[in-house]
Amino acid sequence: MRLLRAVVQALGDCSGIIRVFAGRPAGTPGSPGDGRRGLSVAVVLGAQVLPGGRPSGTLRARTLHAAGMYFSGEVKRLVVTGGLGEHPPSEAEVMAGILHAAGVPAEAVIEEREARTTWESARHVSRMMKSRRISEAYIVTDPLHCVRTAAAFGECGLRTRPEPVYGSPSWRVNRLRREQFVREMGASFWYRIRHGVGSRTRR
Template identity: 35%
Template sequence: MLAAVLLAAAALATTGLLTHARPADVAIVLGNTVLPGGQPSPRLAARLDRAHDCYAAKQCRILFVSGGVDPAGADEATVMRGYLLARGVPNDRIVTDSAGNNSWATARHASDYMREHGYTRALVVTQYFHVPRTMLALRRHGVADVSGGYPRFFEWRDIYSTFRELPAMAWYALRPL
């Protein structure tokens, strides 16, 4: 049993690490911790820097930033927008989703936005271990052309997070729309 879990975790991490970012209409950036001073955590800043690089290289036209509002009242998506504006991304190229409380909600909101605007290609920007589940969620919500990109950022908690992804991946594969 342990060997199967270790193998599944390794396969999931490898899948995320080997996913290549392709040009997309929309880069979907998943939220993460906002520090008490209102700045993105290093993990979130790394995601935003990766999305900015995509935009600067003209690999995506729109940056869809999605996150929730934490118990202290910090709106992840608003903080993400501010960070990208400070990096020079034009306001009209950033779409803010403050109701992306989890990856499933982000996928639902992003796919709705894409359909409304005639976009078909998405690039998921999150941590490498989270890329496969987010891509699955987008596909389940009707976005067929999805690739993934991740920042070169590692924390020791990524090991725990990789194992946590296993039951979450199974749930996303089976849960009803």
């Protein structure tokens, strides 16, 4: 019975991804997303690192978006999260390099180099933020990824405000957007079953 209930809830969770895919905002009613009340920290989710340590287009887009938030004064600190994938170095190290090259000072960047999944990023970063007495942060990632990311971070105790990167190739390129839509639908279903992660506001 618990499994059946989880399946029904997971199907409901997927409605948020469908809304974003259809062009609705990635923020959620009743949660951070409406308005621009300032927060001090933005968490940047990692993406693929290519051979030679080169950032993928998605990784670069997310990172430069976060740099823009820093330079506009929206945030004072950037947390980059992502461990070692198929090619070294870690996603966090590559993102930190992009930020430093863009002029973001080293003291404004916090690296989390262990996470291999969105769930692990949520766990590790939430612990880091708790130790710094930070209870809420922006999450910088692709629009379709915002839904699952916000749910995972919320489950780990960190309130979040989605900051969707509409300039990411994963959103701008129709084929990549469709592929990510399918991945996020499956991943959100799995997160509900495996981790109990889901939308409390029916995204």
